[in-house]
Amino acid sequence: MAFTDALSATLRSPLVHFFMLGGLVFALYGLTAEPGVAPRLDDVITLTDAEADRLADDFHAGWGRAPTREEARALVRDWAIEEAMVREARALGLDQGDAMIRNRLRAKVEFLAEASAATLEPDAATLAAYYEVNAADYAEPARISLTQVLLPAAVSEAEAGALVAELRDGADPQDLGRATQLPPRIEAMALPALDRVFGAGFAAEVARLAPGTWTGPLTSAYGPHLLRLDAFTPGAVPPLDSLREKVLADWRYDEARRMRDRYTEELMSRYRLVLPGMAEVAE
Secondary structure, three states, rough: OOHHHHHHHHHHHHHHHHHHHHHHHHHHHHHHHHHHOOOOOOOOOOOHHHHHHHHHHHHHHHHOOOOHHHHHHHHHHHHHHHHHHHHHHHHHHOOOOOHHHHHHHHHHHHHHHHHHHHHOOOHHHHHHHHHHHHHHHOEEEEEHHHHHHHHOOOOOOHOOOOOOOOOOOOOOHOOOOOEEEEEEEEEEEEEOOOOHHHHHHHHHHHHOOOOOOOEEEEEEEEEEEEEEEEEEOOEOOOHHHHHHHHHHHHHHHHHHHHHHHHHHHHHHHOOEEOOOOOOOOOO
């Protein structure tokens, strides 16, 4: 009974269906081939275990289930037709001189050269050293909170000074200055973002102000402002443990790039480059 159940389960396997249906497709080819003519080696199309697994996996990834018998039959037939057409295209030389095919082949070789980097596991010291060297890439930027009033472009120093005095005496900032789409209050904005909003160098000027006191004018890309620095949070490098997965991914990416570069260098050492009208230049 156990043997019968196991056999039944095996026969229900999509992978077995692939092989059975593949056999039917190729048997049909054999029946329609010219009698008495043995197929050449390159006339034989073989569905390997790996290729059958790929077909099944691709279908499952797209549909979230195994293919039915009809779907499996269609997959095998499409695969066989594709394989036959690829062989025919190569026989006709259609793969030569095609930029898209060349780029695709190059990309696949580069992938093979660097694929093993995805499974590399550095020891703690290696990852810590990598993090230390690249700490600037992971640092949290300094952040600024401020309140601002945009003044007319032609405001005089005396007028600006009078407005500063009003603000220090408790005047509402929204009652002063000119209308603008800029928010009167900016909360915990990173310094690079502040420069993108107000113009290069503006964040550094604001960071030098004494906190909690109205001052100005400071000029941005929009014109003169009166400003109050409400808070300044210095930048910091977070501990490695809090970013380990990101740092590990970046380390693997850099290792993959180094693997690809080493492979490319070794590969090119096996070739000599000859340019039209020039001597051999690559030894």
